[in-house]
Every structure is written in C-alpha cells, then in structure tokens.
Amino acid sequence: MNIKEDFILSVRSLLASPLESMLLVLGLALSIGATASGLGMFAKANDAAKQLLQQVEYREILVSSKQSSSEMNVPITLQSTDETVTLSVIDLEAALLSPNIEFAYLSDRTRLRFNTGNAGFGGFRRGAGDNNNAADNNNRNTPNPNPDETQSNRQSTFSLNETNTGSEHGQRNSDRQTAPENTQGTQNENAQNENESPNQRFRADFEFATTDGPAPIIDSLPAYEVTPEFFSAMNLSVQKGGLFTRQEMQQGAKVLVLGSKAAASLFEDGVALNREVASFDNIFSIVGVLHETNTPIDYNAYRPSQVATQNAFRFAGFGWGAKLQFTVHDAVDLTQAQAQLTQYFNTQYGENVLNIQVPREAAKAASNRSEKIAIITLVLALSGLLIANVNVSNILYSRALRRRKQVGILKALGASKNNIFIMFLKESAVLLVFGGLIGVFIALGFSSLIALEGQSGLPLYAVLLGVLMSCLITLVFTLIPAIQASKTAPAIAMRVE
Amino acid sequence: MIRLENIEQKYDLGEQEVVALNNISLEIKEGEFVAIMGPSGSGKSTLLNLLGILDNPSAGKFYLEGHDITSLPDKEQARIRNKHFGFIFQSFNLFSELSAMENVMLPMSYAGVSFSDRKSRAKELLTQMGLSHRLNHLPTMMSGGEQQRVAIARALSNKPSLILADEPTGNLPTAKGQEILDILKGLHKQGTTIVMVTHNDEQAQMADRVIYMQDGSIQDSSKQDNKVLESQRGE
Ligand SMILES: Nc1ncnc2c1ncn2[C@@H]1O[C@H](COP(=O)(O)OP(=O)(O)OP(=O)(O)O)[C@@H](O)[C@H]1O
C-alpha cells in the first residue's frame, strides 16, 4: 500500500463537499451514458444495415404480376383477372439474358393445411377456425421477411376457394369472425364454400386424404411453392434427406422440404423425414429437412412449384401470387440486370403488366434513414457530452480557486507544479471512474431496453468505446482547471485566509 | 548559507504599484538564529516568503549555498523547499482533512520516502513533540499549541537545514508560545538555521541577530538598538 497523502487529501476534499461531488459524478455519468448509448446506437444501425443488405433477399430482383402487389386488399373477385399474367417456369429463362444473374427461381407463398385427424364436416369446420388462429400465431412467431405480403398471400389461398362464390365473400368472412360455432344451416353453407377448393370443384362431396402414419399436431405451415433453384439461390442445404429436383417438379411430385423448426414441430415426436402428411386430398412425402438458418426459412415448408406442371389443376390467374426471383452474385449488378429483365418482360408481356422490383432499393432507403437518425442521436449525445464537460470543467475550476490556500501550502511543503497538476487530474479521474461506471450502467440500461423489444442490444464494443472516448474528452476538459490550480503561487498560502 | 543582493519585490495592483521590499541586501549564515521584527506591513512576511522561495523577487540576486536560485526551474525550487526548508506559519496551515500523522507524512511523500518509513518517521516526530496520544486526530480536534507542534513536526519531516517561521506564536497564548519557542531553541542548538518573524521582543532577544524592517527596507544596524528601545517604550 503506497497511497500518497496528497491523494488522500484529494479524496477527503471531494467527500467534504458531497453535494458538489455527487453533481459532478451525475453530470459525468449522464454525459458518458448518453455518448456511449449514442455511439452504440450508431454502430447498431450501421451493423444492421450492413447485415441486412448482405442477405440474399437484397441481391434479388422480384418479378410479379401487377395485381398481386398493387391491389392486395381488394377481394380477388372484384379485380379484373383478364390481364393477369401467369408467370411460369418458362419465364425463368429470362435469367439467361444477363450473365450477372446467378440464380432464378419461382416462389409462391401459400399455406399448407393439414388433416389433423378431425375428418368430416364438423371436424373440418372446427379445423378451419383453428387454422385461422394457428395462422395468426404463426405469423406472430415467425418474423416475415415481407410482412406486407402476408395479407395478400392469405387472401390468395382463400381466393382459390372462392372464385365461383365471390358474392358471398364478405358474408362468409364476417360469419367466420363473429360466429365460429354456427348453427347447422349456415354451417352447411359455409362448409360448402370452404370445400370448393380448385382440386375439388368437380367433386360433389369432400373428404380428406389420410395417411397411414401419425397425424400432424399442427394445423398448418407457411408454405412456398418454389422451383429447385430457390435452394441454391438462398444457399440452403439439407441436414437430412434431400432436395427435390426439377424433374420431380415437372412430374408434379407431391414432396415437401421442411425448415428445421417446421420439421421439429410437425409431429409429436419431432421426426418428420420420410413421413407423409395429408393436406386436403394431397399426400405429401417429406423428403428433406433443411439446416437451421435462424431466419424465417426455418419455419417454412417448401414444395415444388405447381406452375410448372401441366396436369396440376390450374387455371389462368392462379399464379398471381407467384414471383420470379432473380439473384445476382454482386449487388452492384442489380441495376443492369433489372434493366435487362425489364426490357425482356416488356417485350414479352407488354409494358406495365409486371412489377419488377428490387427490394434492395427500398431497404437501402430505409437503412439510410435509420443511419441518419443514428447520426443525429450521436450528435445530440455528443452535444450533451460537451455541455456536461463545460459545466464539469467550470465546477472543477471554481473548486481549484477555493483550494488555492491548500495548493499554496502543498507547494510550500515541496509540491511542484507537476505534483499539483497530477493531483487535480487524479481527482478528476476518481470522479470519472464513478461517473463512467454509472454511465456504463445507463448505456447498458438503454441497451437492454432495446433488447426487450426483441432486438439485440447495443453492440458492447461500441458502448465501451463510447465510454472510453467520452472519458478521454472529459479528461481533456479537466486539464484546464488542473493547469490553473498548478499555477497558484505558493506565497498565497500565507495570505489567503 | 543565503545571500540576498539588492532584492526588490513589487506587486502590481492594476494602477497602483506596491513596493513590498526595497533594495534588500542580507546574509544569513549556517546555524544562525535570525529574528525579523518591524511594524505591520513593513514587508517581514514578504521577505520570509522570498527566503523560502515561495515567491521570486522582482529584481536582485538570491544565492543559496552560492547558487543563484531565482532562475531555477519550478521543479528544482520545489525540491529545495521540500528537502532543505521547513515552514512554520502563524495560522498553522495544517490540512484539516488529514490526521496529524498524515499531515506530517505528506512532505515526505514528495521526497519519495516509502510509506512505512514515512509512517515511522511521523510517529517519531510527533512523539518528540509530545503528541503520541494525538497521532490519528484531525487538526480541528486539537488545541492551537498542539496544532503548531504538529506543524513543526511536519516542517521537520525531511530534516531541513533552514526553518522559516512567520510569527509562530502569534496565535497562541503566552505559555503555549513559550513551548514552541523552546522547541525552536532546541533545533537551533542541534545546528538548524532559523529565521523567525516575531512581534515579541523577548523572543527576539533569544536570536543571534535581529533584523528590523521598515517600509520594505532593512534598518541600519546602528539604529537597531534604538529601535528596540523605541518599540519597548511604545508598548
Ligand atoms: N501578494 C501581494 N499583493 C499585493 N500586495 C502585497 C502582497 N504581498 C504583500 N503585499 C503588500 O506588501 C506589503 C508588505 O506586506 P507583508 O505581508 O510582507 O507585511 P508584514 O510585515 O508581514 O505585516 P504583518 O506584520 O501584518 O504580517 C504590504 O503593504 C502588503 O499589502
């Protein structure tokens, strides 16, 4: 232990004016906390933008039929389907136009509803109601990369059932919401509407297909109808089983590849591979389970695109939710590739029939905006730091003035200017250590607030960098009063009372 | 030991200029006990501060052991104050935040003395001063006489060769003042040079030499005796 007496003197002087010292610490803590949080948020916004734009989705060009994206909230029957273009696998050949396009695939979001064993009208009715809930739950639990698409997709599933019963659309929906357990009469009517899936339109009655194996324990899964290139584009591989091939797709194979979470949740025992699952009258074989990606992909089911099959029951307009997705290797090639695709599709289908979107542009605009907000936050935090530092420096200066006699005596006893300067600097350091510690807690508090909202907190390195940076800046500001104190003439000891 | 040549000390108070010391030449020999007397405002404290390098003169030369010290850097001056000089003030000037021990230990920390050595030396000095029962007391809990003895212990901590005392008994009752003076006399006997400002003729009588000051100047030695008589008559 070799604490020098002048340091003890410093600390006791600080303790002798507790209110002033507490104010100093508080001011430092707030400014350090604000700076650290500001820097943390800045770093977070930057990281998030970078990470987001690195995702495959943001190297894609989406080509979709105009109606699917523009009038998504209007019931399908109110739309004119005449101009609807059915995009098919053939259109993927547009990819050959541009050497920059790495992958091209077709994707259509639907929902797979399963036979959970409650066959028959009543069972199906209940099942339909439950399905609705399950869908909602599922949407909440699985972050959707394209949230605004959800609505349209769900509608598209319904629309298949409703093509011929459009006039009852509104009524049916309200029935569903207000009275899920209805009287027999309406139930019959409803059931009939529900049942009128395209695959069943020529059947008089309805029955589920059943499998020999166990029934699934969940009612439905978000599902995508994709061409096999999807897996390569998204860089997905199976942990068990295999992927489906283009040939299988063209043969209309009823196979499923499941995301890891979807596979684990489908059956009671968590085993999905090589099992069969019934959806309406189709029986799907589960041929593969994907590796975990920690993205929404984990919760999805993937089946071969039906647009490709000739014998699948399809009619014009069914492919309205289908999107052609073209992936480029390097994001800088997006613009050129988009131009080439636009030209191709314009000659193919006419202008303004298709939407050719680059999600990256919107994402970039959004991330630019959040980056600007982060910069403003940082500037505000730094202003806070500056204001606090000016005040802290001011208080320290008046402290140094009040302690002129102390300094004079110290000098008479042999303290050099340097000794006094260092003594005052150490005092500031003590204040800074406490202010810094509380500041870290403030910043971590903000960080955990953000973390509570389901996001990761502020990056720790940025928070610590902020603390370090603001401490250094504060130390610079405390140099001035320390220098001033060290200049006090020693003879003052004899004069100041 | 110390030689002052034509020292001048001026204070610039804006428009007004105060001449605190005027053409002072003075020699203090090793082992001397010098008393400085004079009316209030005559420049006694200013001279003592100068001798202790607490102030640099406006003009003139200051030789310590033959070296001109006015041009020394701050660090060197501080080292001399720390190692060779010991200050005793009228108002004690102890740190109220530090215990008696810590007050005495403080100058030794600037001299680079280790903590344990500082502690044992402080204890030894305070015991010498008859304060072994006050080691961990704060100055505010001690009497004036006790405080001044702590201050003396502090001044002695680095074994100085010169003690500069500015009215060391000024704030003390006569009996307590005598105790302090006895301590100084003892130090003088051991060979320490002592320069002491005092208003007390009896105390001045104990000195080897008395310097009389008037309006910032040292009075003629020939007039000194008259001065003593004068001031004695005046009281
Ligand atoms: N720092 C200073 N600034 C301005 N004037 C000063 C300063 N120090 C001393 N003086 C002036 O110099 C003169 C001498 O002051 P000094 O303190 O040396 O007198 P003194 O003899 O010690 O008096 P006392 O017996 O009252 O202690 C006084 O007129 C004083 O006002």
Ligand SMILES: [Mg+2]
């Ligand atoms: Mg004086």
